Amino acid sequence: MSMSMCFSSNLLTLHSPKHQGLSISFSSESSQFIKLFQVRSTPYALPSSSFPRRLYEPLNFSRENKLKLFASFTPSEAVETATSTFRNKTPKDINVLIVGSTGYIGKFVVKELISRGFNVIAIAREKSGIRGKNDKEETLNQLKGANVCFSDVTNLGSLEKSLSDLGVSIDVVVSCLASRSGGIKDSWKIDYEATKNSLLAGRKFGASHFVLLSAICVQKPLLEFQRAKLKFEAELMKEGEGNDGFTYSIVRPTAFFKSLGGQVELVKDGKPYVMFGDGKLCACKPISEPDLASFIVDCVLSEDKINKVLPIGGPGKALTPLEQGEMLFELLGKEPKFLKVPIGIMDFAIGVLDFLVKIFPSMEDAAEFGKIGRYYAAESMLVLDPETGEYSAEKTPGYGKDTLEEFFERVLREGMAGQELGEQTIF
Numbered sequence: 001m002s003m004s005m006c007f008s009s010n011l012l013t014l015h016s017p018k019h020q021g022l023s024i025s026f027s028s029e030s031s032q033f034i035k036l037f038q039v040r041s042t043p044y045a046l047p048s049s050s051f052p053r054r055l056y057e058p059l060n061f062s063r064e065n066k067l068k069l070f071a072s073f074t075p076s077e078a079v080e081t082a083t084s085t086f087r088n089k090t091p092k093d094i095n096v097l098i099v100g101s102t103g104y105i106g107k108f109v110v111k112e113l114i115s116r117g118f119n120v121i122a123i124a125r126e127k128s129g130i131r132g133k134n135d136k137e138e139t140l141n142q143l144k145g146a147n148v149c150f151s152d153v154t155n156l157g158s159l160e161k162s163l164s165d166l167g168v169s170i171d172v173v174v175s176c177l178a179s180r181s182g183g184i185k186d187s188w189k190i191d192y193e194a195t196k197n198s199l200l201a202g203r204k205f206g207a208s209h210f211v212l213l214s215a216i217c218v219q220k221p222l223l224e225f226q227r228a229k230l231k232f233e234a235e236l237m238k239e240g241e242g243n244d245g246f247t248y249s250i251v252r253p254t255a256f257f258k259s260l261g262g263q264v265e266l267v268k269d270g271k272p273y274v275m276f277g278d279g280k281l282c283a284c285k286p287i288s289e290p291d292l293a294s295f296i297v298d299c300v301l302s303e304d305k306i307n308k309v310l311p312i313g314g315p316g317k318a319l320t321p322l323e324q325g326e327m328l329f330e331l332l333g334k335e336p337k338f339l340k341v342p343i344g345i346m347d348f349a350i351g352v353l354d355f356l357v358k359i360f361p362s363m364e365d366a367a368e369f370g371k372i373g374r375y376y377a378a379e380s381m382l383v384l385d386p387e388t389g390e391y392s393a394e395k396t397p398g399y400g401k402d403t404l405e406e407f408f409e410r411v412l413r414e415g416m417a418g419q420e421l422g423e424q425t426i427f
């Protein structure tokens with residue numbers, strides 16, 4: 001159960017109990033194999049007077065918005081605001097609410113919004129980041145330049161109360177929320193419910209545009225988190241069909257760099273590069289955090305991205321795991337050394353897990369993680385051409401300038417800090 005209270009001086013601090021996910025540990029020998037299957041895997045507030053001022057970021061709303069700041073909002077006023085357009089305002093007069101602001105992509109979206117001059121209201125948990133490792137001060141530091149609001153996206157009432165206490169109107173909501181575990185219940189709680197809460201709360205306070213960070217893999221939904229995302233996508237699209245001018249942009253990126261960097265340090269240490277089948281079962285056009293953040297922020301104002309589903313990859317050609325491995329060995333100046341694992345091993349493991357779930361229902365997340373691993377081992381993160389039913393690199397748009405090769409070089413030099421996958425290790 002979560003609770004919420006609000007600060008009167010424009011700051012909210014909320015905390016909700018951490019989701020306790022299943023954690024599976026392995027010996028160091030198996031770590032490289034496991035890295036192939038790693039997936040990504042809260043709120044009470046107190047009156048502001050009891051908190052040191054230095055913990056708060058000043059609200060930097062424009063003059064016009066300051067006038068709105070303390071206006072009490074009613075739903076009818078909010079609807080009126082929703083029908084008016086924000087697109088003819090300059091960024092400094094546009095209030096952007098971002099949820100999932102502390103995630104791998106969310107942090108970069110906050111930075112990009114700020115650098116383009118928007119007023120950013122970033123919702124965060126008091127303990128943010130992987131396994132809640134960042135305290136409030138660290139979170140404020142990470143989100144410097146934004147008006148940080150500690151609230152609970154999983155609780156609509158708390159979220160609305162937080163926004164009401166802030167007294168601001170919202171023009172645009174950007175969601176970079178995602179379940180940190182990828183577990184079944186957590187996916188529905190975050191990728192669907194919490195994301196929907198941000199839509200409802202944003203709408204109530206005037207939002208007329210919603211930018212959703214989704215994933216390209218939802219085009220072939222076999223996993224629970226994909227179904228949860230798709231359900232929200234469908235509801236968002238329906239919302240865009242109304243006649244009050246509400247619009248959306250759904251961004252479906254291919255693979256992130258962090259998802260492809262898990263073997264870099266191991267290969268550097270002399271281990272083989274592990275891949276499934278012949279290493280050509282899947283391909284992707286990886287995109288960096290800053291490039292994706294830039295694309296997402298383009299969606300705030302670009303007219304040509306209104307009411308669209310936007311698959312997006314990084315620059316350059318699509319890369320298979322084999323090509324990624326070859327690239328890595330070339331950068332290291334080493335002779336390629338591959339370990340090819342039959343994909344059937346995954347099917348066997350999933351079969352065993354599915355059987356065990358029937359006896360031990362509490363293992364449902366473990367079985368789901370197995371399916372997630374299988375999915376990413378065999379499915380390309382490219383546009384699925386409806387005409388051919390095949391993945392198409394040509395039909396997958398590229399954006400940005402950062403390449404996987406530069407990323408590998410950086411990891412070889414500096415390690416994987418900041419590129420951790422999440423809260424779960426699965427097999």
Ligand SMILES: NC(=O)c1ccc[n+]([C@@H]2O[C@H](COP(=O)([O-])OP(=O)(O)OC[C@H]3O[C@@H](n4cnc5c(N)ncnc54)[C@H](OP(=O)(O)O)[C@@H]3O)[C@@H](O)[C@H]2O)c1
Nearest residue numbers: 100101102103104105125128129177178215254255256259
């Ligand atoms: N990995 C890939 O290659 C890839 C490719 C394409 C698309 N995607 C999609 O991109 C999206 C974002 O990924 P990401 O890596 O940036 O995600 P992430 O780093 O796991 O960040 C998730 C965000 O959601 C918040 N969140 C999670 N559970 C929460 C809870 N119970 N209460 C409040 N906030 C919660 C987190 O807050 P805290 O910091 O407080 O935990 C964080 O801000 C996902 O939808 C993913 O499916 C990923």
